[in-house]
Amino acid sequence: MPLGRDYDRQDCAPARALEVLGERWTLLVLRDCFFGVRRFGDLRAHLDIPRAVLADRLATLVDAGVLERRPYAPGRDEYVLTADGLDLWPALFTLARWSDRLRVGPGGGGRRFRHADCPAGGADLTTGGLCPACGTLPPATSLETRSLDPDEDDGSRPERDDAVSRALRHPHRLVTPLP
Amino acid sequence: MPLGRDYDRQDCAPARALEVLGERWTLLVLRDCFFGVRRFGDLRAHLDIPRAVLADRLATLVDAGVLERRPYAPGRDEYVLTADGLDLWPALFTLARWSDRLRVGPGGGGRRFRHADCPAGGADLTTGGLCPACGTLPPATSLETRSLDPDEDDGSRPERDDAVSRALRHPHRLVTPLP
DNA sequence: GCACTCGGTTCAACCAACGAACCCGGAGCT
DNA sequence: AGCTCCGGGTTCGTTGGTTGAACCGAGTGC
Numbered sequence: 001m002p003l004g005r006d007y008d009r010q011d012c013a014p015a016r017a018l019e020v021l022g023e024r025w026t027l028l029v030l031r032d033c034f035f036g037v038r039r040f041g042d043l044r045a046h047l048d049i050p051r052a053v054l055a056d057r058l059a060t061l062v063d064a065g066v067l068e069r070r071p072y073a074p075g076r077d078e079y080v081l082t083a084d085g086l087d088l089w090p091a092l093f094t095l096a097r098w099s100d101r102l103r104v105g106p107g108g109g110g111r112r113f114r115h116a117d118c119p120a121g122g123a124d125l126t127t128g129g130l131c132p133a134c135g136t137l138p139p140a141t142s143l144e145t146r147s148l149d150p151d152e153d154d155g156s157r158p159e160r161d162d163a164v165s166r167a168l169r170h171p172h173r174l175v176t177p178l179p
Numbered sequence: 180m181p182l183g184r185d186y187d188r189q190d191c192a193p194a195r196a197l198e199v200l201g202e203r204w205t206l207l208v209l210r211d212c213f214f215g216v217r218r219f220g221d222l223r224a225h226l227d228i229p230r231a232v233l234a235d236r237l238a239t240l241v242d243a244g245v246l247e248r249r250p251y252a253p254g255r256d257e258y259v260l261t262a263d264g265l266d267l268w269p270a271l272f273t274l275a276r277w278s279d280r281l282r283v284g285p286g287g288g289g290r291r292f293r294h295a296d297c298p299a300g301g302a303d304l305t306t307g308g309l310c311p312a313c314g315t316l317p318p319a320t321s322l323e324t325r326s327l328d329p330d331e332d333d334g335s336r337p338e339r340d341d342a343v344s345r346a347l348r349h350p351h352r353l354v355t356p357l358p
Numbered sequence: 359g360c361a362c363t364c365g366g367t368t369c370a371a372c373c374a375a376c377g378a379a380c381c382c383g384g385a386g387c388t
Numbered sequence: 389a390g391c392t393c394c395g396g397g398t399t400c401g402t403t404g405g406t407t408g409a410a411c412c413g414a415g416t417g418c
Contacts, residue, residue, distance in 0.1 A: 007207075012290070013275035014210045021274075022203065024406075031193045040365050050407050055366060065281075075415050076364065084281055090307060091277050094270040095200075096192035102244070102263055111191070128269060128307065128316045137307045203375075219396055229376050234397060254384050255395065 017091075020064040025049050026057050031092060033067065033085065034140055036178040037164055038078040046164035061085075081175060089140035089174075093129045101127075110148035116173065117142035146171040196270075199243040204228050205236050210271060212246065212264065213319055215357040216343055217257040225343035240264075260354060268319035268353075272308045280306075289327035295352065296321035325350040 007015045007022075021027055028047055037043055044054055058079055061067040066085040072078045093113070100110060115122040115131035115138045123133040131138050147169050167178040200206055207226055216222055223233055237258055240246040245264040251257045272292070279289060294301040294310035294317045302312040310317050326348050346357040 012210070013278045014206055014271060016281075017274045017278035018206060020278075022206070024201065027193055027197060027201070031191070041363090044365095050409095051366065052368085052408085053406065056405095073364095073415090075413095087280065088277055091270065091273040092193060094273050095196045098267055098270050099192045099196035099199075101266065102195075128309070130307075220394090223396095229378095230397065231377085231399085232375060235375095252384090252395095254382095 020060070020066065021088075023057065023060070025053055026061065027092065027095075029054070029057055029061070030066070030081075030085070030088060031096075032164070033079065033081050034089060034092065034174050035145070035164070035168060036172065036174065036176050038072075038080060038177055040077075040079075042162075042164050042178075045162040046160070086140055086175070090129050090137065093125070094127075097127050097129075111145050112148060113143045113145050113174075115142060116144040140174045141176075143174045144171055145174055199239070199245065200267075202236065202239070204232060205240065206271065206274075208233070208236055208240070209245070209260075209264070209267060210275075211343070212258065212260050213268060213271065213353050214324070214343070214347060215351065215353070215355050217251075217259060217356055219256075219258075221341075221343050221357075222258075224341040225339070265319055265354070269308050269316065272304070273306075276306045276308075290324050291327060292322045292324050292353075294321060295323040319353045320355075322353045323350055324353055 007019055021030075025047065029043060029049075032043055032046060037046060040054065040058070043049070043058075044051065047054070058067065058069070062069050062079070065082055066088070067079045068082050069077050069079055096111075113125045115125065115133065117138065118131055118134050120131075120133035123131060125138075125143070126132055129137055145168075164178060172178065200209070204226065208222060208228075211222055211225055216225060219233065219237070222228070222237075223230065226233070228236075237246065237248070241248050241258070244261055245267070246258045247261050248256050248258055275290075292304045294304065294312065296317070297310055297313050299310075299312035302310060304317075304322070305311055308316055324347075343357060351357065
């Protein structure tokens with residue numbers, strides 16, 4: 001349950017989605033998971049999110065079957081998108097495209113997504129998430145993302161400088177772990 | 180700004196979308212707007228949302244250019260989706276489809292969306308929001324929605340009985356005002 | 359045995375959501 | 389005019405989630 005318990009009388013699909021995704025930070029955590037972030041500390045450094053909140057959101061997402069928690073070293077766990085979690089990609093992508101169209105220009109941070117596994121050669125996705133070359137709706141795992149302004153430095157943005165932000169300045173295959 | 184002010188260092192599209200849409204209730208308000216709900220009182224009755232919160236969310240959405248506030252009678256205003264607001268449809272739709280796939284079966288409340296203005300005759304939209312008949316991604320205004328279980332009454336759900344819920348049991352063109 | 363890191367939990371202060379009560383302008387009646 | 393009702397809010401005390409700093413504990417490295 002997100003904040004209150006009153007979504008339960010909203011017997012519709014968006015309300016059920018919000019039961020899991022509607023809490024603060026949750027969608028940003030998932031975006032990072034799609035970018036290949038998997039560790040507690042990396043999420044924390046990239047998002048500037050309070051430890052307690054991050055722990056709570058990750059537990060909720062694991063509970064909901066969106067993320068899977070698994071050990072990568074004795075005593076160390078990582079969080080990975082499940083199949084259900086990967087299915088969220090189109091929703092996240094269309095949301096991102098919407099805000100891209102509204103505030104173009106300043107703010108930067110734009111990203112492109114290319115169908116890397118495309119039999120027809122691949123191209124940047126359309127607004128609807130379709131690959132214009134092959135006409136399909138590619139899954140997140142077959143996409144590559146790149147920043148539109150890899151070394152913009154006009155001082156307007158403080159330029160984050162954690163490991164995740166630096167890695168994301170270079171083209172990167174979605175979902176696969178960052179370096 | 181939704182809850183805190185820290186989204187501002189997240190220079191990416193999802194974060195900017197969440198600045199507007201990320202607050203509790205906002206997406207449910209917008210869903211109702213797509214269903215044709217326009218009046219403060221109708222939103223309140225359908226959503227069981229506190230008056231103060233609804234007033235705040237509507238003001239935020241008007242500020243963001245997603246809704247337009249306009250008088251329909253002396254002293255009475257209604258809230259209507261702007262062009263930018265209508266563009267949100269694919270994002271809302273894909274989110275809804277995602278939760279539909281996860282929890283099928285119990286809970287009901289499923290809805291179908293048909294391309295009513297389709298030159299090829301129209302059909303229920305695919306998961307990606309495409310019309311399978313004509314292959315396009317139709318705008319919200321050319322869709323018709325209908326409930327999958329118009330008169331389910333097994334007692335498991337308390338069955339909402341406000342004017343909006345009743346109207347939504349019948350097929351209805353999106354965005355156009357409810358009766 | 360000591361320091362360091364990762365991945366948390368705990369705790370007090372703060373701030374947003376909730377819901378009941380109050381408020382205001384316009385329309386309709388008398 | 390005065391009274392009432394209705395739609396569309398605002399005010400306000402209480403509840404409950406968010407925040408950030410401090411603390412904790414297991415695992416390595418030295």
